[in-house]
Amino acid sequence: MEKTLNYIESNKDRFLNELIEILSIPSVSNSEEFSKYTLQAADWVANQMKTIGMENVSLLDTGGYPIVYSDWMHAGADKPTVLIYGHYDVQPAEFNELWHHDPFKPEIRDGFIFGRGTADDKGQFFTHLKAVESLIKSEGGLPCNVKIIIEGEEESGNENLPTFIKENADKLKCDVVIVSDTEWFAKGLPTICYGLRGISSMELTVTGPNRDLHSGSFGGAVDNPIHALSRIISQFWDENGKLAIPGMYDKVPELTQQERDAFKKLPYNEENYMKDLGVEALHGEKGFTTLERTWGRPALDINGIFGGYTGEGGKTIIASKATAKISIRLVGKQNSDEVFEMMKSYIAKITPKSIKWELKYDHGGEPVVVDINDPAIKACETAMSKAFGKEVVYMREGGSIGIVSIFDEVLKAPIVLMGLGLPTDNIHSPNENFCLDNFFGGIKASAHFLHEICEVKK
Ligand code: BES
Ligand code: MN
Ligand code: MN
Numbered sequence: 001m002e003k004t005l006n007y008i009e010s011n012k013d014r015f016l017n018e019l020i021e022i023l024s025i026p027s028v029s030n031s032e033e034f035s036k037y038t039l040q041a042a043d044w045v046a047n048q049m050k051t052i053g054m055e056n057v058s059l060l061d062t063g064g065y066p067i068v069y070s071d072w073m074h075a076g077a078d079k080p081t082v083l084i085y086g087h088y089d090v091q092p093a094e095f096n097e098l099w100h101h102d103p104f105k106p107e108i109r110d111g112f113i114f115g116r117g118t119a120d121d122k123g124q125f126f127t128h129l130k131a132v133e134s135l136i137k138s139e140g141g142l143p144c145n146v147k148i149i150i151e152g153e154e155e156s157g158n159e160n161l162p163t164f165i166k167e168n169a170d171k172l173k174c175d176v177v178i179v180s181d182t183e184w185f186a187k188g189l190p191t192i193c194y195g196l197r198g199i200s201s202m203e204l205t206v207t208g209p210n211r212d213l214h215s216g217s218f219g220g221a222v223d224n225p226i227h228a229l230s231r232i233i234s235q236f237w238d239e240n241g242k243l244a245i246p247g248m249y250d251k252v253p254e255l256t257q258q259e260r261d262a263f264k265k266l267p268y269n270e271e272n273y274m275k276d277l278g279v280e281a282l283h284g285e286k287g288f289t290t291l292e293r294t295w296g297r298p299a300l301d302i303n304g305i306f307g308g309y310t311g312e313g314g315k316t317i318i319a320s321k322a323t324a325k326i327s328i329r330l331v332g333k334q335n336s337d338e339v340f341e342m343m344k345s346y347i348a349k350i351t352p353k354s355i356k357w358e359l360k361y362d363h364g365g366e367p368v369v370v371d372i373n374d375p376a377i378k379a380c381e382t383a384m385s386k387a388f389g390k391e392v393v394y395m396r397e398g399g400s401i402g403i404v405s406i407f408d409e410v411l412k413a414p415i416v417l418m419g420l421g422l423p424t425d426n427i428h429s430p431n432e433n434f435c436l437d438n439f440f441g442g443i444k445a446s447a448h449f450l451h452e453i454c455e456v457k458k
Pocket of ligand 2: 087120121154181
C-alpha cells in the first residue's frame, strides 16, 4: 500500500482537475433538456474507466440513460469480487441568488469543492475510480476482482435499473457491493451507514369544476380543489404526528432498545441542528427522537403543491385543479407499491363527492438495513480507520438509494455503504459541496478496502 499511498499523494492535483471536468457536465437526469449532457457524462465516465486500466468498458442500454460498466478480473478465482456502484446523474440546479457561483463551474473554497454533484455523487464515486487507478499503476494490478457500474437515473427514480440488475444478475455476480453515496455523522467522524429508508413517490391531483370560475359568482357554493386538497393533506397525520393512513405501520418494526441506545451515543446536538436549519422548534411523531424519526420511522412529505393563480397581483378565481407531489419514506418491511395502494384507499375514503381525484404513482424503492457484523463491513471499518486515522461510527440514513434493496435481493452479497459526504454538503440544495479531505481520504480508504476485503472474503 505504501506505493499506492504515495501515488495518491503525488497525483492529488490531477485527480481534482479530473473531478472538476465531470462536475462541469450538467448531467441532470430528470429533465429532457439536459439529456445531451447526461449522455456526455456517461461517455466521460467510460473514458475514465479506460484510462485507469479497467477492462470491458461499455455503455449498457437500460432503456433510459446507460449504465457505464467495466471490470478487472485478473486477481484470481480465489480472490473476492467487489462490485462498486455510483451514479453520474445529478439533481437540477439553477444559477440564481441562492448559489454563490454557477453550480456547473465548480469552485474550491477553504478545503471544499462547491458545485452540483460534488458530494452526490460524482465526488464520491470518483474516489473508487482513482483508487483503482492508483492500485493498478503502482502495484501492477488490483488485489481483488472488481466490477464497476455507474448509472444515470438514480436521481430520477431508477425506473430501468431494477430490471437491468435482475436480467444481468450473472454479469454482476460478486462477493460484496460497495456504495459511496451517503454521509458521515459529522466532520472528522468517519461513518459507515447501515440503513437506508425506502421511498414511495406519487402525485395527487384533485379536480373540482370543469373550468376556473369567478370566485364572486361561485364562491361559497362550489368546492374549491385547493381547499379540498388542503383538507385531504391535513388528514394524513393524527394529533400525535403519526401517519393516519390505515395499514401504514403494519410492517414497521419497533426500534430495539439497543439501537435507540446506539443512536443516543452519537454526538448529536439538537440546538445546533435547529440553529443550522433556522427553526425555533422541531416537529414530528411523538415519542421519538430526531434521529429515530429520520432513520427508523416512516415520514410523509408534500414536496410541492400547485394550483390556481400564482402570478403577480390578484385573480379572483376558484381553480379547476390542484396538485400535490408526495413522497413517503419507508422503513422495515414497508413496500413502496403497497404504501401507494394504502394511500389510494385512504384518499378514496376521505375525499368528498364534490371533488374528483387521481393519484399517480411516480417511483419507489424499498428500505434496507444491512448486517453490521458482516466481515465485509469490518473490512470497510479497518480501511476507513487506516485512511482517516480515526475510529469509525455507525449510523442509519433518512434518504434512499433505490437500487440498494435490489442488490440485496438479487445479488445476495453484503452491501457496504462507505459514505464520504458530510451533513453540511447541501446535497440537492444550493451550494452543494464536498470536503476535499474526504475526497482524498476516500481514495485511500477505497484502496485499503480492496486489500482488506481479501482478508475476509473467499
Ligand atoms: N445520495 C442520495 C441518498 C442520500 C440522501 C444519502 C441523504 C445520504 C443523505 C441519493 O442520491 C438520493 O438523493 N436519493 C433520493 C432518491 C429519490 C430521488 C428516488 C432521495 O433520497 O430522495
Ligand atoms: Mn446520491
Ligand atoms: Mn441525490
